[in-house]
Amino acid sequence: MKIDLKRLFDTVGSKVTINESLDMSDVTEWGVKPFVQPVRIEGTVKNRAGVVTLEYTAYLSYRIPCDRCLVPIEHKDQELSFEHTVVRELNQADDDDYVVLPDGLLDLDELATSDIILELPIKNVCSEGCKGLCPHCGTNLNEKSCGCKKPTDSRWDVLDQLLKQ
Numbered sequence: 236m237k238i239d240l241k242r243l244f245d246t247v248g249s250k251v252t253i254n255e256s257l258d259m260s261d262v263t264e265w266g267v268k269p270f271v272q273p274v275r276i277e278g279t280v281k282n283r284a285g286v287v288t289l290e291y292t293a294y295l296s297y298r299i300p301c302d303r304c305l306v307p308i309e310h311k312d313q314e315l316s317f318e319h320t321v322v323r324e325l326n327q328a329d330d331d332d333y334v335v336l337p338d339g340l341l342d343l344d345e346l347a348t349s350d351i352i353l354e355l356p357i358k359n360v361c362s363e364g365c366k367g368l369c370p371h372c373g374t375n376l377n378e379k380s381c382g383c384k385k386p387t388d389s390r391w392d393v394l395d396q397l398l399k400q
Contacts, residue, residue, distance in 0.1 A: 238251060240280060244323060253291055257274040290318045294314055322335055369383055
């Protein structure tokens with residue numbers, strides 16, 4: 236969704252309210268499409284004393300596999316809040332602290348999608364004590380123990396002989 240902020244930049248004290256739904260079902264993260272329902276975005280864009288500020292909250296739910304055992308993890312009713320200062324131009328060449336809109340049009344879908352993806356956790360585990368999968372047979376070690384014999388590394392044989400003496 237594009238929001239026209241041209242009038243907002245020129246009118247001190249003005250405000251635009253945001254209440255939108257963002258479809259992120261085509262976004263791929265961690266090798267899956269985690270967003271099973273639209274993300275709700277609520278917020279405002281305000282011009283206070285000539286400074287334009289975008290503040291919004293994203294309400295989302297997502298489902299991802301555990302990085303250790305591949306069991307699906309449900310993250311329901313998450314709230315992520317964001318704040319950006321919006322400007323028409325910058326005096327410096329590059330500054331990531333501001334959202335630059337030379338034409339006054341804010342692409343909220345693009346901004347919110349990148350904000351949300353950057354806030355998602357890098358590591359996803361079902362529990363801190365997750366044992367994961369057996370690297371040999373693939374058994375989920377949280378559910379049962381496998382009968383795999385652990386491979387031995389012949390480089391340790393000399394040390395084992397020394398320890399037995």
